[in-house]
Amino acid sequence: MGTHATVQKSGMVFPRNLSERSWEQIGASLRELVNSSAWWLADWLIYGEVTYGWRRYKEAVERTGLDYQTLRNYAWVARRFEHDRRRDSLSFAHHAEVTRLSPPEQDYWLRKAEQQKWSRNALRRAVRASLAVQSGRAELPDSAGDGGQDATAGAASPAGGRSGSEITTLTIELSAGQLEYCSKAAAAHGLPIDKWVARMLASAERQSA
Numbered sequence: 001m002g003t004h005a006t007v008q009k010s011g012m013v014f015p016r017n018l019s020e021r022s023w024e025q026i027g028a029s030l031r032e033l034v035n036s037s038a039w040w041l042a043d044w045l046i047y048g049e050v051t052y053g054w055r056r057y058k059e060a061v062e063r064t065g066l067d068y069q070t071l072r073n074y075a076w077v078a079r080r081f082e083h084d085r086r087r088d089s090l091s092f093a094h095h096a097e098v099t100r101l102s103p104p105e106q107d108y109w110l111r112k113a114e115q116q117k118w119s120r121n122a123l124r125r126a127v128r129a130s131l132a133v134q135s136g137r138a139e140l141p142d143s144a145g146d147g148g149q150d151a152t153a154g155a156a157s158p159a160g161g162r163s164g165s166e167i168t169t170l171t172i173e174l175s176a177g178q179l180e181y182c183s184k185a186a187a188a189h190g191l192p193i194d195k196w197v198a199r200m201l202a203s204a205e206r207q208s209a
Contacts, residue, residue: 038092042078045071080106093120098127100183100193131194 005026006013014023048057061068077096085103086095087110094113097120098106113123186196 035091038074039078039086041066041071042074045075046078049075087114089114091120094118094123097124100186101127131192 004015004022005018012026045057045061048060051057052060058068061071074092077092077099080099080103081095085107090110090113094110095106098109101109109123109127112118112126116122118126182197183193186193191199
């Protein structure tokens with residue numbers, strides 16, 4: 001066996017005498033490949049939508065064996081970042097964390113993440129803390145974990161108050177599709193997603209009263 005790893009469709013075979021440095025470089029390359037593939041698939045889907053029409057490109061996606069909903073989620077993020085606004089030093093997941101923000105806010109937080117070398121979770125916590133300060137609430141808990149996306153809202157107490165200890169913080173875990181729907185609905189009302197959710201909860205409370 002040589003001194004290089006061998007890539008197969010079902011895995012990777014490593015030689016016994018592979019240096020630690022080479023092993024590290026392989027890991028870094030795989031990381032870049034995984035990160036880039038989300039952007040590539042997103043742009044591939046968007047091109048198909050624009051060029052071939054919904055039915056034809058959806059049939060083509062099905063023939064590839066790729067998961068259509070996953071691609072839609074990727075495309076939802078990619079549409080919010082023109083190529084010149086995507087940062088190669090950050091992961092696709094970093095960009096996904098700030099999609100609900102305005103473009104200037106997106107650029108600000110991605111620049112901060114790049115400068116501070118934040119992980120995706122560190123970026124999430126920083127953005128949440130900032131949103132909490134803007135809305136006058138304490139820092140929101142990071143309870144969604146690595147695998148989910150969430151929208152957090154401060155709901156009014158039954159008496160309608162929104163100050164002091166009467167504020168209740170809710171953390172709602174959403175799928176990417178649900179988050180996309182809520183983000184669009186919030187944008188249609190000119191509201192951040194947390195304030196839109198709070199408004200919906202208040203409306204439901206009034207209707208049930």
